[in-house]
Amino acid sequence: MIDAIDEQILTILQENARTPNAEIARHIGMTASAIFERIKKLEKQGIIKGYEVRLCPDRIGLPLLAFVLISLNEISKMHMTGKQIAEIPGVQEVHYIAGKGSILAKIRTAGTLDLERRLDQINQIKNVSVTETTIVLKTDLESMSLPISREKN
Missing domain, CATH: 1.10.10.10 (Winged helix-like DNA-binding domain superfamily/Winged helix DNA-binding domain)
Known part of the structure; x- marks a missing residue:
C-alpha cells in the first residue's frame, strides 16, 4: 500500500x-x-514498473495512429492471438475487451501503406475473423500518467 x-x-x-x-x-x-x-x-512492490523515454511519433516517422478492433473465431484462443498481434511491428498496445470485438490494438505506422501491411499481418492470423480500423486525426492527450490518490471512490 x-x-x-x-x-x-x-x-x-x-x-x-x-x-x-x-x-x-x-x-x-x-x-x-x-x-x-x-x-x-x-x-x-511492482508499483513502479520501469522508466521509459517518450518519443514524438511524428519526428521519428510514425505519424499515423490507428486503433484496430479485432473479432475472433475462437474466444478460447484470445490470449494466444493477442500475443501474436503484439509481435507485429508498430503495435503498441493489445487489450482484451468486452463488447464489440475481442481485442483492441493500438498501432503506430509511417502511413496508410504501412498500416495496410500491418492489417494484412493481423488478418493472416488464423483466429482473426474480422478487423475494424479507426484512424486518429488528432490527439489532444496521450498519457501514461495515472491519478495518484489514496481516496477510494
Whole structure:
C-alpha cells in the first residue's frame, strides 16, 4: 500500500522520471537517501514498473495512429492471438475487451501503406475473423500518467 509521501513521490516521477532524489527530497521535506529507499521499495512492490523515454511519433516517422478492433473465431484462443498481434511491428498496445470485438490494438505506422501491411499481418492470423480500423486525426492527450490518490471512490 502507498501512503501520502509515496503519492507525492509518484506524482513527481510521473511528471519527470529523471527528477533527482535530492530535488524530490527538497520538495517533500525528506533526505535524498530516504527518497531513494522509498523509490526502491515502490520498485520492489511492482508499483513502479520501469522508466521509459517518450518519443514524438511524428519526428521519428510514425505519424499515423490507428486503433484496430479485432473479432475472433475462437474466444478460447484470445490470449494466444493477442500475443501474436503484439509481435507485429508498430503495435503498441493489445487489450482484451468486452463488447464489440475481442481485442483492441493500438498501432503506430509511417502511413496508410504501412498500416495496410500491418492489417494484412493481423488478418493472416488464423483466429482473426474480422478487423475494424479507426484512424486518429488528432490527439489532444496521450498519457501514461495515472491519478495518484489514496481516496477510494
